[in-house]
Amino acid sequence: MQRNSIAFWSGAAIFLIAMLLMTQFVTNEYPFFAGYVILQFVVLSVAWTILGGYAGYVNFGTNAFFGVGVYSAVLLIQAFQAPLVVQILVAAAVGGLLGLGIGLLTLRMRGIFFSIATIAVAIIIETAITNWRFVGGAAGIQLQRPPVMQPFDSYVKMLFFVQAFMVVLAVAITRFIQNSRIGRGLQALRDDELAAECMGVPTLRLKLLACVISGALISAGGAPAAMYVQFANPDSAFNLNISVSVLAMSLIGGTAHWIGPVIGAILLGGTQQFLAVTISSEINVLVLGIMLVLFVVAAPKGIIGLVERIRRAGEKA
Amino acid sequence: MTTSGTPEGPLLRIDAMTKTFGGFVALDSVNVEIRKGERFGLIGPNGSGKTTLVNCISGALRPNKGAVVFAGEDITQVPPNQRSHRGIARSFQIPRPFRSMTVLENLMVALDFAAHRHLLETASHRRDAAMSILTRIGLASRAGMATTALTQVELRKMELARAMATGPKLLISDEAMAGLSTSEVDEVLDLLISLGGEDIAIIMIEHIMQAVMRFSERVMCLDAGKIIAIGAPAEVMSDPRVQEAYLGT
Numbered sequence: 001m002q003r004n005s006i007a008f009w010s011g012a013a014i015f016l017i018a019m020l021l022m023t024q025f026v027t028n029e030y031p032f033f034a035g036y037v038i039l040q041f042v043v044l045s046v047a048w049t050i051l052g053g054y055a056g057y058v059n060f061g062t063n064a065f066f067g068v069g070v071y072s073a074v075l076l077i078q079a080f081q082a083p084l085v086v087q088i089l090v091a092a093a094v095g096g097l098l099g100l101g102i103g104l105l106t107l108r109m110r111g112i113f114f115s116i117a118t119i120a121v122a123i124i125i126e127t128a129i130t131n132w133r134f135v136g137g138a139a140g141i142q143l144q145r146p147p148v149m150q151p152f153d154s155y156v157k158m159l160f161f162v163q164a165f166m167v168v169l170a171v172a173i174t175r176f177i178q179n180s181r182i183g184r185g186l187q188a189l190r191d192d193e194l195a196a197e198c199m200g201v202p203t204l205r206l207k208l209l210a211c212v213i214s215g216a217l218i219s220a221g222g223a224p225a226a227m228y229v230q231f232a233n234p235d236s237a238f239n240l241n242i243s244v245s246v247l248a249m250s251l252i253g254g255t256a257h258w259i260g261p262v263i264g265a266i267l268l269g270g271t272q273q274f275l276a277v278t279i280s281s282e283i284n285v286l287v288l289g290i291m292l293v294l295f296v297v298a299a300p301k302g303i304i305g306l307v308e309r310i311r312r313a314g315e316k317a
Numbered sequence: 318m319t320t321s322g323t324p325e326g327p328l329l330r331i332d333a334m335t336k337t338f339g340g341f342v343a344l345d346s347v348n349v350e351i352r353k354g355e356r357f358g359l360i361g362p363n364g365s366g367k368t369t370l371v372n373c374i375s376g377a378l379r380p381n382k383g384a385v386v387f388a389g390e391d392i393t394q395v396p397p398n399q400r401s402h403r404g405i406a407r408s409f410q411i412p413r414p415f416r417s418m419t420v421l422e423n424l425m426v427a428l429d430f431a432a433h434r435h436l437l438e439t440a441s442h443r444r445d446a447a448m449s450i451l452t453r454i455g456l457a458s459r460a461g462m463a464t465t466a467l468t469q470v471e472l473r474k475m476e477l478a479r480a481m482a483t484g485p486k487l488l489i490s491d492e493a494m495a496g497l498s499t500s501e502v503d504e505v506l507d508l509l510i511s512l513g514g515e516d517i518a519i520i521m522i523e524h525i526m527q528a529v530m531r532f533s534e535r536v537m538c539l540d541a542g543k544i545i546a547i548g549a550p551a552e553v554m555s556d557p558r559v560q561e562a563y564l565g566t
Contacts, residue, residue: 181429181430184422184426184429185429185430187415188415188426190417191414191417191418192416194413195413196426197377197396197401199398199401199426199430199482199483200398200401200483201430202396202430
């Protein structure tokens with residue numbers, strides 16, 4: 001194993017141990033309640049970056065994948081009282097299949113056309129769920145949490161740790177893609193699809209792969225949300241704010257490296273949680289919008305681009 | 318020459334190829350064969366179908382009628398990336414570098430996905446291979462530079478280097494000398510001649526006649542999607558129809 005990998009996996013292990021210890025020794029539930037949302041956005045943003053960042057296909061349908069994750073869980077709970085792990089795994093599979101389907105239908109479109117198509121898909125799925133009585137229809141559905149598992153003393157703490165585990169999983173997969181030839185191929189097709197294809201890069205296959213992995217991870221990240229709020233309705237599960245937040249977090253963090261969306265999600269997710277408590281949750285979207293505009297104008301490559309620029313300027317001086 | 322697939326057969330055969338864009342006929346039933354290792358010049362006035370022909374050979378466009386046969390196999394329906402794996406490489410009329418990458422990384426894309434990848438198992442082998450191609454092309458000192466910092470002639474050379482990195486049997490150079498100074502034209506021309514050889518056939522599209530004359534073993538002239546002359550360079554140039562197409566009447 002390379003030194004880089006050793007550092008990465010040690011970091012991941014320390015992170016998980018720290019999160020586990022936190023669930024054991026912190027009694028106040030609020031940090032977990034807020035932290036869960038931040039971790040969830042880390043998963044979503046990192047997953048989004050595979051397609052939106054590396055491949056340059058801006059997916060506006062994050063809410064479609066998220067909602068599909070939530071409703072996969074709802075369906076499994078309603079039908080079989082399935083445990084959380086099964087909910088997440090099935091959600092990932094359904095999200096991956098959805099990614100494949102969307103990919104086959106829309107990846108031949110470029111730029112804004114692809115983005116619009118993904119919004120359309122989200123609306124179609126939301127409409128279908130709204131009219132499906134078994135999972136609650138438009139009114140939504142109330143969910144009962146099963147008893148919490150050892151060693152956790154509350155369900156929210158358990159979900160917090162599960163989401164922390166998914167952060168590690170999502171980052172590890174994304175990091176693998178970035179460092180493999182898949183990452184180089186995606187970067188090449190983002191720069192110039194025809195040139196990439198003529199250099200032997202199987203562009204359609206790579207885009208589908210990115211779409212499937214990204215979709216599976218987003219749906220997996222969304223699945224525990226059903227149990228987190230103990231309620232699901234189409235309006236919140238397919239809320240366009242999810243797409244906008246994830247897009248903003250990834251772009252503000254920077255999409256050239258997996259650390260970008262992690263930083264962006266922690267920064268923006270943290271700010272949102274802070275604002276929700278101190279001012280109001282309504283102001284979140286406003287702050288998000290303003291920050292996105294500021295970054296697009298002042299630092300189009302996000303925080304990691306900004307750091308890189310400062311570092312280079314420092315070297316020259 | 319009818320038995321394709323045997324070593325004596327042509328490397329590339331274009332069979333009655335027709336390509337239309339709406340009502341406009343860009344290629345009209347074009348037939349041509351290119352031998353292994355041949356240096357082939359392709360000329361014709363603007364809009365005569367040269368780049369369309371290249372796009373049909375490399376797979377960027379599918380012809381409406383006719384077939385592309387490469388090394389004895391019909392590849393008319395094969396996507397561009399697999400044509401690259403089979404040995405067809407090209408440069409673009411307007412350079413299309415991967416802009417977010419360095420020169421070396423541009424070549425690494427080709428090497429990472431090349432058909433001969435198994436010969437270059439580790440990343441450092443591939444890096445060495447990329448560097449040796451850059452050295453041969455004369456861009457070794459630019460390896461770590463962003464493609465946006467290259468001059469026009471360097472960009473053209475980078476495109477040729479990247480095409481070479483795919484390990485081609487057929488290299489198509491689409492106006493690699495357009496917009497270059499006389500000395501730069503000579504430089505790129507020498508390079509192209511040195512790249513060709515027993516294993517690599519080269520199709521060179523060019524408007525600069527001295528370059529075409531010096532380079533080509535055979536020249537083909539297209540006009541309005543039809544072949545109006547094909548043969549030895551001097552013959553084609555002295556053909557009255559070629560002169561008419563170029564100079565007008």
